[in-house]
Amino acid sequence: MGELLTKELQTFNTHKSELIGKANGKFALVKDDQIVDIFDTKFDAIRQGYEHFGNVPFLVKKIVEIDIPQNFTSNLLRV
Amino acid sequence: MPSFTTTVPNLQGVGPVVEIRLAIGSTTEEVLRKNNQNIPIPAQALAMIDTGATGTVIREDIVNQLNLNPVGVTLINTPSSTNVQCYEYLMRILFPNNVIVETVVIAAPLQGQHIQCLIGRDVLHHGVLIYTGYTETFTLSF
Numbered sequence: 707m708g709e710l711l712t713k714e715l716q717t718f719n720t721h722k723s724e725l726i727g728k729a730n731g732k733f734a735l736v737k738d739d740q741i742v743d744i745f746d747t748k749f750d751a752i753r754q755g756y757e758h759f760g761n762v763p764f765l766v767k768k769i770v771e772i773d774i775p776q777n778f779t780s781n782l783l784r785v
Numbered sequence: 786m787p788s789f790t791t792t793v794p795n796l797q798g799v800g801p802v803v804e805i806r807l808a809i810g811s812t813t814e815e816v817l818r819k820n821n822q823n824i825p826i827p828a829q830a831l832a833m834i835d836t837g838a839t840g841t842v843i844r845e846d847i848v849n850q851l852n853l854n855p856v857g858v859t860l861i862n863t864p865s866s867t868n869v870q871c872y873e874y875l876m877r878i879l880f881p882n883n884v885i886v887e888t889v890v891i892a893a894p895l896q897g898q899h900i901q902c903l904i905g906r907d908v909l910h911h912g913v914l915i916y917t918g919y920t921e922t923f924t925l926s927f
Contacts, residue, residue, distance in 0.1 A: 707870045711858055748889065752856050752875050756812045760820065763854040775860035775868055776891065779837030780903060783863045784894040785871075 713738055714765035725769045736765040744769070788913075788926035789882035796921040801834040803880065803925075805902065807843060809851050810875030810887055825851045827879060830901035834914060834923065838905035841878070841890045847901060848874060848892050859891060869893075878908065884927060886911065 714736040718725075721741055725734055733751040735742040737759055745751040751766040758764075791803045806827035809817070817824055828850045830843070840859070857873035871891045878886045886908050895901065912927040 707858070707872060710855055710872065715858060748857075752810075752889070753812045755856060756810075756816045756875075760816055761813055761822070761852070761854055764856060766857045773860050775862045776839035776905075777837075778835075778839070778842070778861060778863045778903075780835055781864050782833070782835075782896045782900055782903065783842065783861075784896045785861065785863055785866050785869045 710763045711765050714763075715767075717741065718765065718767050722769075726771060729769050730771075732769050734765075734767050734769055736767065786926050787882065787884045788924055789880050789884050790922055790924040791881065792920075792922045794921060796918060796923070801916060801923045802900070803832055803834070805830055805832045805881075806879040807847055807851065807902065808877040808879055809853060810877055813853070813875060827851075828901075831899060832878075832902035832904050833900050834909070834925070835903040835905055836909065836914075838903050840907045841888055841905040842893050842895065842903040843874075843876070843890050844895045844901045845892045848872075851876075855892075857889065861891065861893065878902075878904070880925065884925070886927065 717739050718736050729744045733745045733748050735751045735755050755764040793799050808827035828847050853874045855872035856875050860868045871893050873889045876890045915924040
């Protein structure tokens with residue numbers, strides 16, 4: 707993975723504890739060093755991200771204590 | 786109920802593969818249109834239905850073809866690696882018979898050149914998959 711969204715991930719992690727306290731299970735929209743807003747669904751957050759910022763990188767992240775990885779049994783994935 | 790049925794000679798050996806097109810998400814398209822920007826032409830891809838995949842994966846080069854930017858980051862586990870960070874993108878999957886599903890996909894390297902997309906359980910979650918081995922067909926309905 708490249709450098710895109712590094713800053714947004716840092717921002718999210720900085721505010722993670724307070725976000726879990728007030729919006730556990732919801733979705734944060736993050737751009738640069740700002741938590742823009744919190745949404746009930748991932749698609750609502752993505753829509754808002756495009757409408758606010760256009761076709762540029764932004765981070766939509768579920769507010770959870772521990773990130774659960776997605777699983778792939780196929781050996782077609784070269785990672 | 787929108788659906789398509791595909792026949793795959795040697796279905797057991799080849800797997801449930803289908804020709805699809807990958808397009809930018811509807812919200813992305815709206816924003817590009819509003820700003821008088823070009824809409825990328827959907828990318829042709831061969832996809833495999835993969836019930837062993839939590840989410841849908843596209844090969845990384847398709848992201849560049851469609852001029853997409855990431856909207857998230859996720860962790861993935863594969864048979865050979867754990868907790869690998871990958872970017873997520875909003876995308877529309879255009880199946881045969883005008884069956885369209887919008888989802889957030891993961892971009893990752895895929896082995897070889899023949900499969901460019903794995904259709905995961907995020908898409909199957911919305912539908913019915915019927916795999917009829919003895920006729921070498923499968924049907925996906927939503």
